[in-house]
Amino acid sequence: MSNLYISKPTVRASEVGMISIMTTMVLMIIISLIALGFAQISRRNQRESLDRQLSTQAFYAAESGVNDARNLIANAVNSGTAVPDKAGCDDNGTGAFYAALNPVLDAARNVEYSCLLVDTAPTELRYSDVGTPSTIIPMTSATGANFSRIDLSWQAKSGASPITSCPTSTTNVFRTGATWNCGYGVLRFDLVPASGGGLSIDGLRNSTMTTFAVPFSSGGTNSVAYAAGSANTNNLIGIACNNTGCSLSITGLTTNSYYMRVTSLYKNVALQVTADDNAGNAIELQGAQAVIDSTGKSEDVLRRIQVNVPIRSTSKNELSDYAIQSTDAICKRFSVMQGYFDATASGVTSTNRLCQP
Numbered sequence: 001m002s003n004l005y006i007s008k009p010t011v012r013a014s015e016v017g018m019i020s021i022m023t024t025m026v027l028m029i030i031i032s033l034i035a036l037g038f039a040q041i042s043r044r045n046q047r048e049s050l051d052r053q054l055s056t057q058a059f060y061a062a063e064s065g066v067n068d069a070r071n072l073i074a075n076a077v078n079s080g081t082a083v084p085d086k087a088g089c090d091d092n093g094t095g096a097f098y099a100a101l102n103p104v105l106d107a108a109r110n111v112e113y114s115c116l117l118v119d120t121a122p123t124e125l126r127y128s129d130v131g132t133p134s135t136i137i138p139m140t141s142a143t144g145a146n147f148s149r150i151d152l153s154w155q156a157k158s159g160a161s162p163i164t165s166c167p168t169s170t171t172n173v174f175r176t177g178a179t180w181n182c183g184y185g186v187l188r189f190d191l192v193p194a195s196g197g198g199l200s201i202d203g204l205r206n207s208t209m210t211t212f213a214v215p216f217s218s219g220g221t222n223s224v225a226y227a228a229g230s231a232n233t234n235n236l237i238g239i240a241c242n243n244t245g246c247s248l249s250i251t252g253l254t255t256n257s258y259y260m261r262v263t264s265l266y267k268n269v270a271l272q273v274t275a276d277d278n279a280g281n282a283i284e285l286q287g288a289q290a291v292i293d294s295t296g297k298s299e300d301v302l303r304r305i306q307v308n309v310p311i312r313s314t315s316k317n318e319l320s321d322y323a324i325q326s327t328d329a330i331c332k333r334f335s336v337m338q339g340y341f342d343a344t345a346s347g348v349t350s351t352n353r354l355c356q357p
Contacts, residue, residue, distance in 0.1 A: 051301060057111050058303035062296030065113030068101050069292045070309050073118075083290065083311060089115035110299050117293040121284035124274050126308045130154070131185070131268035133321050137260040138194075138312075142284035145277040147253040150191070150260075152213075154269040155245040156183040163243050166217040170236045173214050177266050184215035184246055185267035187239075191226070191250065195257035205229065212265075213248055215241040226252040263321070287311060 069086075076083050076097075084093035092099045104112045121142035127135055141147065156162035162183020167173060173186060192208040206229040214220075220240035227234055239246050262271060275283040290311050295304045 054298040054301035055303060057109070057298035058296040058301045059305070060296065061105055061111050061113050061298060062294040062303050062305045064105055065101075065103065065116045065294035065296065066292050066305065066307055066309075068113075069098070069116060069118055069294070072098065072100065073290060073309065073311060077311060083118075083120050085120050086116060086118035089117070093118075110297070112297055113294050114297040114302070115293075115295040119291040119293070120311060121286040122289060122291045122308070123282040123284055124272055125285055125289050127262075127271045127273075129157070129268050130187075130262055130264045130271045132263055132265070134188075134261045134263040135271075137262060137273060138287045139258045139260060139273070139275060139285055140194075140287045141256040141275075141277075142286040144256055145281075145283060146256045147258065147275050147283060148251070148278045148280075149253060149276050150250045150258070151247065151274045151276070152187070152189070152250070152262075152271065153245055153247040154184070154187060154264070154271045157268050157270065159183040161243050163215070163217050163241055166215045166241065167238075168216055168218055170214050170238055173212070173236070180266040182215055182217075183267065184241060185264035185269055186215070187213040187246070187248075187269065187271075188263045188265060189213070190261040192259050193253075193255045193257065194259045195255040209250075210235055212236045213239045213246070215239055215246050217241070222247050223249045223251060226250055 073083050075081075082094075084095075084097050086093050086098050098116070098118070101116065103114065103116065106112075125137060125139075127137075139147075139150070164181075164183065166182035166184060188211070190208055190210045192204055209226055209228050209232050211224065211232070211234050214236065216238040220238035222240050224234045224237055239248055260273075264271075273285075275285060277283055288311065289308045291306060291308055293304070293306045295302055
């Protein structure tokens with residue numbers, strides 16, 4: 001028999017070197033990918049930080065545009081000057097009303113409000129905080145078209161489920177505020193037509209509709225017909241509400257100008273007001289608010305905001321809610337021919353000088 005010899009394979013030095021090179025290349029690729037990943041994350045974080053900074057600058061630029069337009073409108077109202085629309089970014093309005101605006105805030109950093117629009121007759125009026133005292137809302141049709149209906153919608157100021165604990169009837173609605181647990185207040189509105197001439201106290205009083213809209217957790221209505229003076233049988237009605245909000249349409253209107261006083265008892269609310277004509281078209285409402293639409297710019301970042309501002313000296317009522325109000329005793333002192341007659345209220349303890357002899 002012959003002996004069979006099997007030799008073990010040997011690894012050449014060149015092959016060992018190739019394996020080392022491949023391993024090194026793989027490790028370099030992995031390390032490079034990790035480095036590129038960290039670099040990308042760093043660049044993204046830097047860009048996000050820059051974008052946030054530019055976005056904040058653009059937002060403040062947009063706010064500056066709103067404030068500039070608001071001051072311009074306020075000065076015009078105080079001087080009795082009419083406030084025109086600004087329909088385009090480069091439009092200065094009638095008589096170059098908006099020519100005094102200076103939109104460039106920081107030329108070196110390219111910060112400005114690049115576009116400013118003003119609508120003095122919007123189709124929707126917005127009031128962010130209606131409570132007490134009341135809010136006076138002038139409603140005049142910009143085109144002269146008669147109102148057919150007015151739509152009110154309001155939302156709670158806080159709470160995830162404002163409808164919880166709201167009443168289901170109008171019985172015993174008027175109570176102390178501490179016992180009112182509904183997230184919505186009782187919305188009171190006084191609506192009076194104000195068109196035409198020859199308005200008188202008796203005429204206004206007899207044509208005023210006063211209604212208390214009570215938020216219902218179930219049941220209720222979303223529509224009520226205009227009824228004036230002694231014919232108003234809707235002075236206390238339940239409104240169908242949900243956690244989103246409450247809404248009410250006042251129908252049967254026939255003229256082109258109204259005034260409305262709105263109060264929310266117990267809880268403040270955010271209110272929106274719109275109106276339609278007989279054809280169902282939205283009516284542009286003049287004399288109440290202007291909508292300022294401002295776009296701020298910082299480098300290549302834009303921010304746009306829109307706000308409703310009053311075209312009046314104040315957004316709250318200019319007429320007192322009450323003839324007289326006091327948390328203390330009210331005394332009257334009469335004096336006729338000093339020394340002959342001098343009378344004061346008796347049995348009243350007060351530091352009020354009018355109540356002291």
